[in-house]
Amino acid sequence: MEQKELDKLLADMSLEEKIGQMIQPDGVFYARESETAVTGPLAGLGYTKRDLELAGSVLGIYGAERISELQKENLEKQPHHIPRLFMLDVIHGMKTIFPMPLAQGASFDPEMVYQCARMAAKEAAVSGIHVTFAPMSDLVRDARWGRVMESTGEDPYLNSLLTEAMVKGFQGNDLSEEFSVSACVKHFAAYGAAVAGRDYNAVELDDHTLREFYFPAYQAGIQAGAGMVMTSFNTLNGIPASINKKLMRDVLRKEMGFNGVLISDYSAIWETLAHGASEDAQEAAQKALEAGVDIDMVSPAYHSSMENLVKSGKVKEEWINEAVMRILQLKNKLGLFENPYKDADVLKEKQILLSREHRNLAREAAEKSFVLLKNENILPISGKQKVVFIGPYVNNPEIISSWAITGDSRNCITIEQAGKEIEEAKQWKFYQGCPMFGNDYELVGFREKTPDKMSEDEQKRLEEEAVSAAENAEVAVLCLGEHYLQTGEATSRGMLEIPDVQMKLLRRVAEVNKNLVVVLFNGRPLDLREISGMAKAILEVWLPGTEGGHAIMNVLTGKTNPSGKLPVSFPYCVGQVPVYYNSYSTGRPNSPKLRERYRSKYLDIPNEPLYPFGFGMSYTEFSIGSIKVNRCIVTKEEPVIAEVTVKNIGERKGVQTVQLYIQDEAASVVRPVKELKGIQKVELEPGECRQVQFTIHEKMLQFFGTDGCLRCEPGTFRIFIGDSSTVEENVQICYCDS
Numbered sequence: 001m002e003q004k005e006l007d008k009l010l011a012d013m014s015l016e017e018k019i020g021q022m023i024q025p026d027g028v029f030y031a032r033e034s035e036t037a038v039t040g041p042l043a044g045l046g047y048t049k050r051d052l053e054l055a056g057s058v059l060g061i062y063g064a065e066r067i068s069e070l071q072k073e074n075l076e077k078q079p080h081h082i083p084r085l086f087m088l089d090v091i092h093g094m095k096t097i098f099p100m101p102l103a104q105g106a107s108f109d110p111e112m113v114y115q116c117a118r119m120a121a122k123e124a125a126v127s128g129i130h131v132t133f134a135p136m137s138d139l140v141r142d143a144r145w146g147r148v149m150e151s152t153g154e155d156p157y158l159n160s161l162l163t164e165a166m167v168k169g170f171q172g173n174d175l176s177e178e179f180s181v182s183a184c185v186k187h188f189a190a191y192g193a194a195v196a197g198r199d200y201n202a203v204e205l206d207d208h209t210l211r212e213f214y215f216p217a218y219q220a221g222i223q224a225g226a227g228m229v230m231t232s233f234n235t236l237n238g239i240p241a242s243i244n245k246k247l248m249r250d251v252l253r254k255e256m257g258f259n260g261v262l263i264s265d266y267s268a269i270w271e272t273l274a275h276g277a278s279e280d281a282q283e284a285a286q287k288a289l290e291a292g293v294d295i296d297m298v299s300p301a302y303h304s305s306m307e308n309l310v311k312s313g314k315v316k317e318e319w320i321n322e323a324v325m326r327i328l329q330l331k332n333k334l335g336l337f338e339n340p341y342k343d344a345d346v347l348k349e350k351q352i353l354l355s356r357e358h359r360n361l362a363r364e365a366a367e368k369s370f371v372l373l374k375n376e377n378i379l380p381i382s383g384k385q386k387v388v389f390i391g392p393y394v395n396n397p398e399i400i401s402s403w404a405i406t407g408d409s410r411n412c413i414t415i416e417q418a419g420k421e422i423e424e425a426k427q428w429k430f431y432q433g434c435p436m437f438g439n440d441y442e443l444v445g446f447r448e449k450t451p452d453k454m455s456e457d458e459q460k461r462l463e464e465e466a467v468s469a470a471e472n473a474e475v476a477v478l479c480l481g482e483h484y485l486q487t488g489e490a491t492s493r494g495m496l497e498i499p500d501v502q503m504k505l506l507r508r509v510a511e512v513n514k515n516l517v518v519v520l521f522n523g524r525p526l527d528l529r530e531i532s533g534m535a536k537a538i539l540e541v542w543l544p545g546t547e548g549g550h551a552i553m554n555v556l557t558g559k560t561n562p563s564g565k566l567p568v569s570f571p572y573c574v575g576q577v578p579v580y581y582n583s584y585s586t587g588r589p590n591s592p593k594l595r596e597r598y599r600s601k602y603l604d605i606p607n608e609p610l611y612p613f614g615f616g617m618s619y620t621e622f623s624i625g626s627i628k629v630n631r632c633i634v635t636k637e638e639p640v641i642a643e644v645t646v647k648n649i650g651e652r653k654g655v656q657t658v659q660l661y662i663q664d665e666a667a668s669v670v671r672p673v674k675e676l677k678g679i680q681k682v683e684l685e686p687g688e689c690r691q692v693q694f695t696i697h698e699k700m701l702q703f704f705g706t707d708g709c710l711r712c713e714p715g716t717f718r719i720f721i722g723d724s725s726t727v728e729e730n731v732q733i734c735y736c737d738s
């Protein structure tokens with residue numbers, strides 16, 4: 001449709017119709033229970049039958065056949081036959097589940113992340129979906145916060161790269177094209193900075209920190225053309241995001257230039273009452289509209305109050321018109337006025353979902369997401385060795401995460417299944433060893449099934465069986481970790497260990513076999529001190545998705561050489577949290593060598609995390625030579641080219657992620673001790689060398705001053721190029737603005 005046709009349509013619409021476009025009921029009101037993937041608390045929402053008929057979008061229904069039926073009904077009931085949007089959380093896959101987002105962050109591979117989003121979009125589109133509520137672009141420094149698994153980590157540069165890749169992957173070249181769905185950048189803003197890592201808690205951040213660390217990834221998603229942005233649950237400096245006019249109209253719309261659809265998070269407008277920021281639904285609706293929220297997701301606010309607000313003159317109908325026009329424009333970009341059914345196709349659903357091509361990508365992506373945290377010459381293992389696999393993750397197919405709501409763990413490949421496919425591995429044995437949790441652990445409030453309780457006798461039997469097998473094995477591979485329901489929304493944890501019953505098993509096995517490998521499944525950074533003290537190798541596999549077992553076996557046997565790098569710091573212990581690499585020096589910087597008292601340090605733990613951002617090992621060795629620069633001065637016109645020689649000095653082909661960090665040594669505001677500003681992945685054969693160059697231009701040296709303006713100040717900078725954020729060797733350059 002042309003804009004002028006949209007203008008005419010809007011002018012012809014009644015107020016009732018317009019308000020209808022601004023509400024999004026939960027799918028449970030429209031579909032047979034089995035087809036909806038409902039999320040969030042369902043309360044008495046007061047939708048009338050007419051509300052449900054006029055709703056401009058619906059949350060959480062999927063399936064080509066059902067959505068086509070509903071769209072047909074909708075077109076008949078809508079006075080102007082306006083097509084409905086169907087939206088769903090396709091966070092890291094639809095039916096083929098790719099590694100969870102934090103794991104994809106560990107790949108440091110925007111192209112791979114783009115491909116995963118592309119294939120997820122294809123599966124979602126043929127299932128009738130028009131909008132996915134992804135990527136989550138929240139920067140996260142706090143491992144206590146369960147949704148860290150849904151982020152891509154602690155770094156604004158990496159988060160920006162991967163947000164852009166996901167938006168482009170979901171949206172393709174044009175929203176109207178086949179297999180394109182609109183992305184929705186969330187949660188605006190700074191939801192990952194909840195005080196004490198407690199979900200939904202307040203966020204208190206100054207503008208400078210917001211602009212320097214938390215805003216860049218959202219901005220990257222908007223610049224990549226995201227069709228939608230979602231508000232966050234939290235207050236930001238005292239005002240709930242969903243009614244925060246300064247944040248939404250001044251920052252998001254004006255400063256960041258977002259003119260797409262702004263949707264609230266689930267019931268977030270209504271929750272401003274619980275925040276103590278709105279007296280009633282009417283005030284909540286008024287404030288949210290004034291803040292520029294276009295769609296009210298599953299809350300009583302807009303549908304119960306908006307008509308009265310307009311008729312009483314408390315809100316201007318032009319604000320309604322603005323919101324509805326943005327919604328109509330998104331539908332128009334998706335081509336829904338020409339084809340309200342877009343890509344919904346029952347036959348293609350059967351052909352595309354879980355296709356071999358998609359499974360292959362899921363496996364490759366998982367392999368690239370794994371991080372080898374430790375390896376004292378025990379990995380890779382061979383099928384000829386006598387290996388026992390022990391732990392609740394040996395045969396647990398629930399490896400797709402709590403944000404894979406349309407996935408089915410029955411499609412997953414477990415470690416045992418993949419291991420038994422290896423012909424030569426005739427001596428490999430598999431034992432559960434213990435339940436996921438002891439009987440003292442309760443996962444309350446989850447709709448999904450939590451693990452069944454196991455009798456003490458059965459636990460004893462499993463443990464004895466496993467320990468005895470470990471006694472006679474060359475290598476014991478412990479497959480341990482968090483249960484998938486321990487991470488995701490509303491899963492903040494104050495302790496960062498794996499369940500006690502698993503640690504007990506590990507200690508028992510360690511008594512009889514020192515050749516321990518730990519394969520770790522988790523959604524968040526954990527306190528790995530004890531595990532690291534006992535294991536000779538640790539392979540971080542996160543929640544690896546549908547093809548997890550195959551990917552793990554390929555890496556454990558060396559068929560694939562691990563190449564992942566940590567997108568988040570793993571703390572020494574929970575007392576260190578939040579811990580992140582791009583911190584400030586302080587006036588009394590500590591260093592492990594210093595023994596002085598009056599330094600910024602702890603008495604009882606180190607400042608450094610156990611495993612740092614950007615760290616990850618390989619089965620081969622790489623050397624990275626000294627930095628050479630073509631000049632020492634960056635100007636507006638002239639960049640500096642920095643170059644290193646990377647060499648594979650080991651015996652296996654491998655991939656190294658070469659990282660460029662920059663430190664601004666002195667400025668009008670303090671600057672982080674390091675900032676990631678470039679990554680390049682190089683695959684090298686044994687003995688092979690490669691020159692790796694980074695172009696350092698003025699833009700890379702810019703930062704936000706306390707006035708909120710981006711600037712670059714003359715002065716000296718340090719350039720680091722290495723294989724993790726702990727790189728020390730550097731060269732000094734300077735920036736001159738004349």
Ligand code: GLC
Pocket residue numbers: 039040059089133186265266489
């Ligand atoms: C949730 C989440 C949000 C999700 C929405 C719809 O509560 O906060 O990320 O997209 O509801 O399911």
